Amino acid sequence: MAEPVIKVEQVHKWFGSHQALAGIDLSVMAGERIVVCGPSGSGKSTLVRCMNGLETMNAGKITVNQIDLAGGSAAVEQVRKSVGMVFQQFNLFPHLTVEENLCLAPTRSLGLSQANAQERARKYLERVHIPEQAGKFPLQLSGGQQQRVAIARALCMEPQIMLFDEPTSALDPEMIKEVLDVIAELAADGMTMVCVTHEMGLARAMADRIVFLDEGQIVEEAPPSEFFKAPKSDRTKQFLSRILQH
Amino acid sequence: MSWARQNLFSGWGNTLTTVLIGFVLVWALVPFLDWAVFSADWVGSKRVDCNTGGACWVYVIQRFDQFMYGFYPEAERWRVDVGAVLLMIALMLFFLPRVTGRLALVFLLLALPVGWILLTGQGLGLPAVETRLWGGMMLTVVLTVAGLALAFPVAILLALGRRSSLPVVRISCTAFIELWRGVPLITVLFMASVMLPLFLPDGASVDKLLRALIGVSLFAGAYLAEVIRGGLQAIPRGQYEAAAALGLGYWKTMIYVILPQALRHVIPGLINTVIALFKDTTLVLIIGMFDFLGIIQASLNDQEWLGLAAEGYVFAALVYWSICFGLSRLSINVEQRSGVYRG
Amino acid sequence: MVAVAVVIAGAVWLFGNTLDNLANRGIASGFSFLKSTAGFGISTSLIDFSEASSIGRAFWVGLLNTLLVSAISVVLATILGFAIGIARFSKNWLLGRVATVYVETLRNIPLLLQIFFWYFAVLRALPGPRQSYDLAGWFFLNNRGFYIPKLEIIDGGGWVLLGAVVMAFLAFWQCRHKGISRSCAGLAVLLFISLLAVGSVSVPALTGFNFTGGTVLSPELVALVIALSSYTAAFIAEIVRAGVQSVPRGQIEAADALSLPDKDRMRFVVIPQALRVIVPLLTNQYLNLTKNSSLAAAIAFPDLVSVFAGTVLNITGQAIEIIGITMAVYLTISLTIAFSMNIFNRTTAMRGLSS
Ligand SMILES: Nc1ncnc2c1ncn2[C@@H]1O[C@H](COP(=O)(O)OP(=O)(O)OP(=O)(O)O)[C@@H](O)[C@H]1O
Ligand SMILES: [Mg+2]
Numbered sequence: 015m016a017e018p019v020i021k022v023e024q025v026h027k028w029f030g031s032h033q034a035l036a037g038i039d040l041s042v043m044a045g046e047r048i049v050v051c052g053p054s055g056s057g058k059s060t061l062v063r064c065m066n067g068l069e070t071m072n073a074g075k076i077t078v079n080q081i082d083l084a085g086g087s088a089a090v091e092q093v094r095k096s097v098g099m100v101f102q103q104f105n106l107f108p109h110l111t112v113e114e115n116l117c118l119a120p121t122r123s124l125g126l127s128q129a130n131a132q133e134r135a136r137k138y139l140e141r142v143h144i145p146e147q148a149g150k151f152p153l154q155l156s157g158g159q160q161q162r163v164a165i166a167r168a169l170c171m172e173p174q175i176m177l178f179d180e181p182t183s184a185l186d187p188e189m190i191k192e193v194l195d196v197i198a199e200l201a202a203d204g205m206t207m208v209c210v211t212h213e214m215g216l217a218r219a220m221a222d223r224i225v226f227l228d229e230g231q232i233v234e235e236a237p238p239s240e241f242f243k244a245p246k247s248d249r250t251k252q253f254l255s256r257i258l259q260h
Numbered sequence: 261m262s263w264a265r266q267n268l269f270s271g272w273g274n275t276l277t278t279v280l281i282g283f284v285l286v287w288a289l290v291p292f293l294d295w296a297v298f299s300a301d302w303v304g305s306k307r308v309d310c311n312t313g314g315a316c317w318v319y320v321i322q323r324f325d326q327f328m329y330g331f332y333p334e335a336e337r338w339r340v341d342v343g344a345v346l347l348m349i350a351l352m353l354f355f356l357p358r359v360t361g362r363l364a365l366v367f368l369l370l371a372l373p374v375g376w377i378l379l380t381g382q383g384l385g386l387p388a389v390e391t392r393l394w395g396g397m398m399l400t401v402v403l404t405v406a407g408l409a410l411a412f413p414v415a416i417l418l419a420l421g422r423r424s425s426l427p428v429v430r431i432s433c434t435a436f437i438e439l440w441r442g443v444p445l446i447t448v449l450f451m452a453s454v455m456l457p458l459f460l461p462d463g464a465s466v467d468k469l470l471r472a473l474i475g476v477s478l479f480a481g482a483y484l485a486e487v488i489r490g491g492l493q494a495i496p497r498g499q500y501e502a503a504a505a506l507g508l509g510y511w512k513t514m515i516y517v518i519l520p521q522a523l524r525h526v527i528p529g530l531i532n533t534v535i536a537l538f539k540d541t542t543l544v545l546i547i548g549m550f551d552f553l554g555i556i557q558a559s560l561n562d563q564e565w566l567g568l569a570a571e572g573y574v575f576a577a578l579v580y581w582s583i584c585f586g587l588s589r590l591s592i593n594v595e596q597r598s599g600v601y602r603g
Numbered sequence: 604m605v606a607v608a609v610v611i612a613g614a615v616w617l618f619g620n621t622l623d624n625l626a627n628r629g630i631a632s633g634f635s636f637l638k639s640t641a642g643f644g645i646s647t648s649l650i651d652f653s654e655a656s657s658i659g660r661a662f663w664v665g666l667l668n669t670l671l672v673s674a675i676s677v678v679l680a681t682i683l684g685f686a687i688g689i690a691r692f693s694k695n696w697l698l699g700r701v702a703t704v705y706v707e708t709l710r711n712i713p714l715l716l717q718i719f720f721w722y723f724a725v726l727r728a729l730p731g732p733r734q735s736y737d738l739a740g741w742f743f744l745n746n747r748g749f750y751i752p753k754l755e756i757i758d759g760g761g762w763v764l765l766g767a768v769v770m771a772f773l774a775f776w777q778c779r780h781k782g783i784s785r786s787c788a789g790l791a792v793l794l795f796i797s798l799l800a801v802g803s804v805s806v807p808a809l810t811g812f813n814f815t816g817g818t819v820l821s822p823e824l825v826a827l828v829i830a831l832s833s834y835t836a837a838f839i840a841e842i843v844r845a846g847v848q849s850v851p852r853g854q855i856e857a858a859d860a861l862s863l864p865d866k867d868r869m870r871f872v873v874i875p876q877a878l879r880v881i882v883p884l885l886t887n888q889y890l891n892l893t894k895n896s897s898l899a900a901a902i903a904f905p906d907l908v909s910v911f912a913g914t915v916l917n918i919t920g921q922a923i924e925i926i927g928i929t930m931a932v933y934l935t936i937s938l939t940i941a942f943s944m945n946i947f948n949r950t951t952a953m954r955g956l957s958s
Binding site: 097119123167 | 867
Binding site: 461 | 724
């Protein structure tokens with residue numbers, strides 16, 4: 015049997031006296047698409063942020079491609095090169111143009127030449143359908159465009175795995191679709207991804223597995239068909255009834 | 261142990277930095293401490309009592325009174341002490357939790373003239389002490405406190421003027437503020453000490469200290485005005501409108517509604533201005549006055565105590581540092597307590 | 604109306620007093636004193652000056668010295684200040700502490716005291732030329748000053764150099780746009796060769812009781828530069844710290860998620876955005892430094908205040924004109940710095956931040 019690309023074992027995380035993660039076990043196989051959902055404050059962001067070392071855990075173990083994230087800064091850096099991340103607030107670098115945003119990490123961290131990096135940038139901007147915006151500054155773009163640039167920026171590192179933390183939550187309704195489409199296309203291309211989202215349409219369409227988190231624990235873990243039709247736990251049912259009302 | 265590994269020795273670059281800095285610290289601090297403390301001379305009364313090769317603190321101890329009081333007659337120095345106590349009480353009142361600001365202000369407004377009369381001796385039947393005898397830390401404090409006391413009303417008027425709706429007032433206040441902020445204090449002091457006498461009728465003379473004070477307070481007033489203006493800008497429009505709705509006129513609105521709030525906002529900024537002014541008073545030595553630094557500098561040329569520049573400067577630095585650092589902590593403290601500047 | 608009348612009456616009264624006083628003391632007025640002979644020498648001067656030169660020329664000597672001290676100190680203070688400000692965020696605990704102690708010590712001690720310390724307790728207390736501190740055989744430090752090598756250029760060589768500099772500058776702009784590093788390097792080499800062709804380096808050397816060759820920076824200049832730049836650096840470090848802290852956490856997390864190395868994260872992500880906060884405050888520090896350079900008067904370094912508002916004022920007694928000119932010069936410098944930093948702010952620091 016193949017090794018999972020991400021393996022989370024008994025991870026605990028405290029913020030002061032507040033426990034954000036309480037013993038999480040999760041494996042992600044290559045090519046798998048996982049959607050993480052759950053009520054606000056349940057620890058979804060904390061979980062994905064632990065997966066690329068933005069948050070350090072207090073107990074447990076996470077390995078990405080067999081590299082232990084607890085293995086010091088060199089290990090973390092190696093993991094981050096193969097894991098892309100997209101944030102709720104985009105976090106584009108406002109003082110750099112779109113193209114510079116895309117080229118910064120490939121040149122500085124992968125050692126690509128400027129010309130190669132620019133070529134890559136063009137390629138991924140096309141992939142997110144905004145090749146014409148390369149020369150603009152982030153604040154001159156709409157929210158949906160900014161988030162697509164953020165996705166392209168992560169893709170420029172040609173990561174093996176993509177993490178999304180509520181990529182559409184900060185967007186106006188009319189822009190959500192353009193971002194969801196890009197994510198769905200990536201999924202269709204076979205990218206391994208872990209996506210925190212409340213967009214149940216997206217979950218249904220692309221997820222191999224849905225993970226439901228509450229109070230820092232995995233309450234339910236099932237393929238979408240099962241998850242939506244026959245949720246096992248009451249908490250899941252409650253959550254689904256609230257979120258699917260509209 | 262694990263703390264040290266994480267913060268000092270993680271990775272070879274980090275370790276190298278630690279070792280390098282540690283080496284420099286030891287290399288610099290050990291001889292300094294040896295000089296300043298372990299092989300220093302503390303007892304004696306003459307230059308020859310300093311023979312160990314370390315710092316000669318005998319000189320500072322011998323001169324201590326002069327560094328504090330300047331040439332103020334020895335028999336009258338109690339007046340300086342009383343003045344200092346008055347000032348301390350006034351300042352403490354401001355920061356005692358149970359005393360209202362108004363009471364503290366009234367006390368301060370009384371203490372200032374009383375202190376001045378006490379020091380000069382005019383009108384109390386005490387022997388008069390000419391200001392040219394004032395010196396040392398006492399003069400430094402007088403310059404700072406009196407300079408501020410004179411600057412404060414000027415600053416409030418300038419700050420209000422800069423926000424006035426009358427163009428003439430606004431432009432002239434702005435120009436006045438920017439003029440003093442654009443030139444070095446030393447030129448202001450030169451101006452006050454050389455030009456001021458030219459403006460006055462023949463025969464009338466202004467005391468040198470007073471001239472310096474005028475220069476200092478014009479200069480400090482401009483900086484204070486900008487600090488206060490910052491506070492005024494932070495007051496929401498609603499406050500003005502509420503006051504207007506209550507039928508208060510401009511001055512009443514300012515005095516009872518706006519200024520009390522604005523000044524509370526800018527206490528940290530005010531303290532920082534006080535620190536800057538306290539350090540800046542050293543410049544009066546260039547126009548021939550003997551403030552704390554001035555009197556130490558002058559004593560370095562004393563034939564009996566030659567070659568003690570390091571001791572003099574280290575002592576002066578220690579005193580200035582303690583006071584300025586103390587004030588800066590106070591400012592941070594106020595800032596955190598009021599919470600105005602957070603968020 | 605009454606107020607205006609009082610102000611005018613007051614002005615007239617002061618003006619009358621002043622005229623009387625000037626007449627009584629036999630002080631001339633007007634600016635003709637600028638043309639008269641100085642009759643005093645100046646120790647440090649960037650342009651030729653002797654006792655026979657005019658007072659107007661003494662003014663320029665002082666002004667140039669002020670600008671020289673300020674320019675050197677601004678550069679040093681900026682470098683030191685940024686280094687210390689960034690060091691306060693170091694992962695190394697010791698380095699962070701040392702940086703904090705530096706800032707808290709230097710900014711709480713009066714600048715004048717620091718100038719005195721460096722001048723009287725350090726530089727003047729150095730050994731004589733024969734026991735100089737020798738740095739690599741090129742630099743020498745003793746109680747006469749700091750001896751450094753000097754670039755000597757043959758006649759007409761200046762034009763060659765100027766041409767080379769202009770070409771290198773143009774090439775630099777080209778490189779920035781096109782990223783051709785080879786032509787850039789080529790021009791640097793060209794510049795270097797032309798330097799070798801027209802210039803030679805004169806190294807100071809001890810001959811007898813003193814040094815010849817090279818050039819010497821006076822102890823006054825050195826003390827002033829050290830004090831001004833180390834003092835201002837403490838304030839700049841605080842500003843840099845505030846600027847860095849103003850950069851949102853998300854920016855740092857994004858850089859981390861992209862596995863940008865720490866130093867690149869600082870250089871390409873944090874600092875450029877911190878500049879938005881830093882630049883206006885930095886402008887203030889540059890202005891303060893320039894104004895503080897007038898403390899030169901206290902150790903008799905011939906800056907503008909020392910030469911003009913000091914020596915010249917003593918000789919001519921024309922206080923009003925001299926103080927007026929001096930203040931006007933500082934105001935001009937202040938406005939110029941504020942203006943050019945404004946431009947820098949608009950074109951560089953605010954890049955991409957105003958849509
Ligand atoms: N840096 C932090 N310091 C203290 N508490 C934190 C921090 N980050 C998160 N928490 C707390 O940990 C818990 C889990 O947070 P997390 O951000 O993972 O929730 P979430 O499921 O992503 O919620 P949301 O849907 O609102 O984004 C929350 O209660 C939050 O308040
Ligand atoms: Mg979240």
